[in-house]
Structure formats: C-alpha cells, structure tokens
Amino acid sequence: MSSASFYETRDLSANAYAALMKRSEADLSGFMEKVDPIIAAVKNEGDAALVRFGQDFDGAKPLTEATLKVSEAEFDAAFDSVDAEVIEAITYGIANIRSFHEEQKPAAMWMKEIRPGAFAGDRYTPIRSVALYVPRGKGAFPSVTMMTAVPGVVAEVPELAIFTPPTPDGSVDAATLVAARLAGVGTVYKCGGAQAVAAAAFGTQTIKPALKIVGPGSPWVVAAKRRLSDVIDPGLPAGPSEAIIFADDSVHGGLAALDLLIEAEHGPDSSAYLVTHSRRVAEEALAALPEHWAQMSEQRVAFSKAVLGGSSGGILLTASLEESYQFINDYAPEHLELLSTAPFEHLGHITEAAEILMGPHTPVCIGNFALGPNAVLPTSQGARTYGPLSVHDFVKCSSIGYVTRPAYAEMAKHARVLARYEGFSSHENAVSPMRDKYLGAN
Known part of the structure; x- marks a missing residue:
C-alpha cells in the first residue's frame, strides 16, 4: 500500500523547500x-x-x-x-x-473626545x-x-x-x-x-x-x-483545504497521522503536512497510515493518498523545534494543530496561521463543526494578511467626527496651516475668516 511522501529539511534545497509551499490555486x-x-x-x-x-x-x-x-x-x-x-x-x-x-x-458606534469639544469615532453598519x-x-x-x-x-x-x-x-x-x-x-x-x-x-x-x-x-x-x-x-x-499538523515528542505519531488525514481527505487539490522534529513521531505516523486508511471510505482514501503522496502533502522531519516553527510560519497554513500535551509552550512561536487548534483533544474536525470559531479561513498563505471569516466581514465602518463651536478655532488653525503647506486653497479657505463670516451670521 502506498504511503506518504517523506521529507527531511536537511536534505531539501532552497527550491525543494519552496516547492512544498505551493498550493493548487497558486497558478490560476x-x-x-x-x-x-x-x-x-x-x-x-x-x-x-x-x-x-x-x-x-x-x-x-x-x-x-x-x-x-x-x-x-x-x-x-x-x-x-x-x-x-x-x-x-x-x-x-x-x-x-x-x-x-x-x-x-462591534458596538454600533463609539466616540472619544479627542480634544475638549472635538469628538471622533466609528460607526458600524451591516x-x-x-x-x-x-x-x-x-x-x-x-x-x-x-x-x-x-x-x-x-x-x-x-x-x-x-x-x-x-x-x-x-x-x-x-x-x-x-x-x-x-x-x-x-x-x-x-x-x-x-x-x-x-x-x-x-x-x-x-x-x-x-x-x-x-x-x-x-x-x-x-x-x-x-x-x-x-x-x-x-x-x-x-480555496481548497490545507492543514499542518505540528507534533512534538509528547504525542504518539499514530495520533498525528489520524489528524493529518482530516484535511487531506477533502480532495486531491488539498494540502496537508505533518511537521515534527521527532523521528519517532514521523516513523509512527508513517506506520499508522495504512491502519487509518483501512477505516476510511474508498473515495476518501483515494483523495488523501493523492495529497499525502503528491507534491502538496506528506511528512516533514525537521532538525529542531525552531525549524518546525519556521516552516509553519513560512507556510502560513489555513488550519494548524499544535499537537502536544503542552501546546501553549509552542503558541508564542507561531505568527502565521489562520486557525490554531491546541492540544490532543482539539482536532481540526472539532474546529470545523462544533467549537465556535469560524472555519472559513484564508488559504494559499493568505493567513499572512487575512484572518478567519468573522462578523467584521459582514459590516463596514464609517468614521464619525463632530467639532463643537468652542473646539473649532484651534482645529481650524492647524488645519489651515497644513492646507496652505500642501497647496490646497479651498481647504485653507474653508477654515479661514471666510467661514467665520458665515458662522457669525448663524
């Protein structure tokens, strides 16, 4: 029975390392x-x-x-x-x-008194x-x-x-x-x-x-x-599903293999890696895959084998914890499991992941179905600049400003100076004595 691709960072050239980062939608x-x-x-x-x-x-x-x-x-x-x-x-x-x-x-609106009598804030509407x-x-x-x-x-x-x-x-x-x-x-x-x-x-x-x-x-x-x-x-x-299962030497590799298959079974265009610095964990995971495949449907076995045996998945053995962290941050995965009995020890080293699920009792599927955080997540290294789908994706923000008569003079003075410097005459006129004439009339 075919197994997963196996990589060691010590054997990877810069080009080979970069190739592991590619996703199916990278070239559209x-x-x-x-x-x-x-x-x-x-x-x-x-x-x-x-x-x-x-x-x-x-x-x-x-x-x-x-x-x-x-x-x-x-x-x-x-x-x-x-x-x-x-x-x-x-x-x-x-x-x-x-x-x-x-x-x-978010609150429908908030405002802060920036200066006495001058207020600014945000207003959120769907x-x-x-x-x-x-x-x-x-x-x-x-x-x-x-x-x-x-x-x-x-x-x-x-x-x-x-x-x-x-x-x-x-x-x-x-x-x-x-x-x-x-x-x-x-x-x-x-x-x-x-x-x-x-x-x-x-x-x-x-x-x-x-x-x-x-x-x-x-x-x-x-x-x-x-x-x-x-x-x-x-x-x-x-886009298509992707996941990294990080495992340290506190867990059994068979558990890591079990979770590695979660996103790999979505389809042949998915991406899934087990990343570990423990050779024992890597070998246990490889040995456990056939047993896990025997408990899956034929279609899902085919999908996961295509992923794990192809160019977008497999098992990566690193030389150290630091190398594991580096790969994760370079990859910026959609789903990340910190499979460890002490996951918070690793959390501070991870900066680029859309979802981080921690510990042996938090597999990706619990995040997908039951826990509460959103499982619609950025893929293809989108986690470097995007977060999960959230309420904020369904609302827009308007800035709110309100300057009272007592606060106007000081604000106008500084605005007029910058308007003149930038060469905008109408900007300057709008906060000049020209305005005072109209304000006085009111």
Whole structure:
C-alpha cells in the first residue's frame, strides 16, 4: 500500500523547500481563461445560462429556471429527511458559532473626545447584501453553511443568500437546507462554480446581485472571484483545504497521522503536512497510515493518498523545534494543530496561521463543526494578511467626527496651516475668516 511522501529539511534545497509551499490555486492562469465564457454567458443570458451549466456541470438534468431558488416546501421536506441526530449536531454547532460570533460584534458606534469639544469615532453598519458560497463538489457541507450564515445573521445583513451547486436530481443537500434555516437564512439558490460567482455579481431574472461574496470554493470559484473583483467584493481568499499538523515528542505519531488525514481527505487539490522534529513521531505516523486508511471510505482514501503522496502533502522531519516553527510560519497554513500535551509552550512561536487548534483533544474536525470559531479561513498563505471569516466581514465602518463651536478655532488653525503647506486653497479657505463670516451670521 502506498504511503506518504517523506521529507527531511536537511536534505531539501532552497527550491525543494519552496516547492512544498505551493498550493493548487497558486497558478490560476488556466482557470482564468476558462471562466471567462461562463461569466459572459451568465451576464448575458441570466437564468438560462445557470440552468444550462447546472445540467452540464452538475448533472442536474431536472433543473429549470422555475426551480433555481429553493422553495419553502423543499426546506420543510429537508427537515423530514435528515436524521434527528444530524439536526441535533447542526443545532449544537450553530449555537456555539453564534455564541462566539456575538462576542465579535462591534458596538454600533463609539466616540472619544479627542480634544475638549472635538469628538471622533466609528460607526458600524451591516453590508446591505452578501452572497454565501457553499461548495458541494466532493461532498455536502452543511458546516460551511453554518460558518458563513451565522456571522452574517449576527451582523444583521438585510439580504443574505446561499449559493450551492445542485445535486443530480435538481435538489440541494438536505442538511445544508436545515443548517440554512436554523442559522436564519431563507434564500438558497441552486447554483455553484464560476457561474454562481457571476450570478452573485450581476444578478439574473431570479437572483438579486450582491455586494460581496464569501465562502470557500474550488479553483474555478477562486478564479471567478478574482476575475470579477471589480464588480463584487470577493472576500478573503478561501480555496481548497490545507492543514499542518505540528507534533512534538509528547504525542504518539499514530495520533498525528489520524489528524493529518482530516484535511487531506477533502480532495486531491488539498494540502496537508505533518511537521515534527521527532523521528519517532514521523516513523509512527508513517506506520499508522495504512491502519487509518483501512477505516476510511474508498473515495476518501483515494483523495488523501493523492495529497499525502503528491507534491502538496506528506511528512516533514525537521532538525529542531525552531525549524518546525519556521516552516509553519513560512507556510502560513489555513488550519494548524499544535499537537502536544503542552501546546501553549509552542503558541508564542507561531505568527502565521489562520486557525490554531491546541492540544490532543482539539482536532481540526472539532474546529470545523462544533467549537465556535469560524472555519472559513484564508488559504494559499493568505493567513499572512487575512484572518478567519468573522462578523467584521459582514459590516463596514464609517468614521464619525463632530467639532463643537468652542473646539473649532484651534482645529481650524492647524488645519489651515497644513492646507496652505500642501497647496490646497479651498481647504485653507474653508477654515479661514471666510467661514467665520458665515458662522457669525448663524
């Protein structure tokens, strides 16, 4: 049985080390050209193009223009078809996600007295409309619905709409509909891929255009977001799954291998590395993989083997803890586990990771489904400048200023000096005796 790629930092050239950093969406040049005709068709034809692409790309032959939007009857039927324990798990996860994100919600407005009689602050208002993308290509993801919908609802966005690919029978995954309704989103469109991004950007006969789109997706989705970034805010860069499992010598390598497979099973375009300075841990992990694969479905085994045996995953043995930290910070992973009985000893050394899950009892899947922090995260080294999806992605900030009559003279004096220096005569005039004349008249 094939196993994972095995690397040692001492054997890696600079080019080989850099190659380990590459993700599947790093080069989207081939996708950019392919999404152009899809985008054009949706812009020009609207619903008709969405139906055609749903039939051709998703195999949803029963899909029609009349059924692009999920009906109330379909929502009701979803609750009848989903097992009670699944509904309970979704309800539990949503409660935790809501509790977490309510803490993120900023005050509607704050102001500070900068100088006596002069006030400044911020005012937060929700974005008017946001599209939530929920992928379905390699499985059903009600968890993504939970993670995208809840912060939008907490932020009080007036118009939230979920876009997700239809199934071959022309429906939407039932658990996804359950999660949508329980989270508080009642608009779901049967539309995925690049065509969904285009529909969200331009709108169609059925679909209202949105100002922003959030949620993870395939390279097709990422390419369309980039192509349409001048039409719709594409949100944080969220592509195929990636994870680093860091393990020190306090844990068994079999546990590290178990967690290494979590993100590796998403699909062949995922990325997953075990990073450790312990040769024992690395060898135990390699030995445990066949045992773990024996307990997985055939499709997920194939996906994870493609990742771990390919150029975007495997086991990396470093020469020291410091080398492990360096690799993690260079990689800037979407998901990071600090698999250790003393994870806080390592936390201070990590600066570049979108999500950090600590200790043997916090595997990535608990973060994905149940804990509360958002699992829609920046990929492809996006963690260097982006954080997780949050309530802040659904609101916008306006600066607020208010200067009273007693504070005006001092403020005007300094503003006038800088306006003159920068050569802006109207700036200067607006805080000159010209203004005093009008103020005096009042």
